[in-house]
Amino acid sequence: MNNKLKVLRAMRNWSQAELADRLDVSRQAVNAIETGKYDPSLPLAFKLARLFDMPIEEIFDDGHEGSDND
Amino acid sequence: MTETRNMKRPMSPRRKCYAAGIGLALVVGAVLGAVMQRGETGDGLTIFSNAPLTPGFATGAAILWVVGMIVSLAIYHRAVDDHEERAYLWAGLAAWYTFTLSAPTWWVLHRAGIAPAPDAMLLFAGALAVNLIVWLWLKYR
Numbered sequence: 456m457n458n459k460l461k462v463l464r465a466m467r468n469w470s471q472a473e474l475a476d477r478l479d480v481s482r483q484a485v486n487a488i489e490t491g492k493y494d495p496s497l498p499l500a501f502k503l504a505r506l507f508d509m510p511i512e513e514i515f516d517d518g519h520e521g522s523d524n525d
Numbered sequence: 526m527t528e529t530r531n532m533k534r535p536m537s538p539r540r541k542c543y544a545a546g547i548g549l550a551l552v553v554g555a556v557l558g559a560v561m562q563r564g565e566t567g568d569g570l571t572i573f574s575n576a577p578l579t580p581g582f583a584t585g586a587a588i589l590w591v592v593g594m595i596v597s598l599a600i601y602h603r604a605v606d607d608h609e610e611r612a613y614l615w616a617g618l619a620a621w622y623t624f625t626l627s628a629p630t631w632w633v634l635h636r637a638g639i640a641p642a643p644d645a646m647l648l649f650a651g652a653l654a655v656n657l658i659v660w661l662w663l664k665y666r
Binding site for chain 1: 537539540606607608609611664665666
């Protein structure tokens with residue numbers, strides 16, 4: 456799953472470690488999400504959305520467009 | 526906002542708990558290994574042999590292993606994050622498959638006289654090695 460985490464983090468000038476601290480996860484977890492090697496759990500996705508003050512679907516993209524048509 | 530970027534930040538309660546769980550497991554393993562290596566007769570690496578143990582020592586080692594592992598694992602699982610939990614679960618599954626494939630295979634070959642008697646600790650060590658490799662790969666790749 457694609458995501459904008461790296462961009463959002465860079466816009467705030469946060470390191471991976473700093474973002475990890477704010478989410479209370481390991482730096483490896485942030486790196487794995489940013490590189491698409493790991494999709495976060497729903498609670499962690501909500502935590503990210505609250506931290507960046509954005510809807511989850513604006514941070515993560517599952518590659519499906521027009522999901523309302525499904 | 527950025528002035529904290531390079532500052533050493535205090536550990537969160539979760540990270541403290543995580544460090545305590547890992548630390549306790551390492552201490553239990555180190556104490557058990559050191560005592561086992563020092564306290565028993567035999568040459569070489571006694572810890573990896575099947576040499577007899579005194580009942581008192583064996584009982585103490587068994588209690589230390591079971592209690593130490595239960596406590597450290599309980600602490601670890603309370604503190605671990607989503608990403609590492611996933612790595613841990615896949616690593617555990619890989620270790621279980623390793624045991625599932627190797628133990629019956631070895632046992633049946635032994636019954637046919639093709640292989641020596643199955644060694645429980647060798648099977649455990651093999652499964653543990655697979656567990657560690659998969660966990661490290663999934664956590665740090």
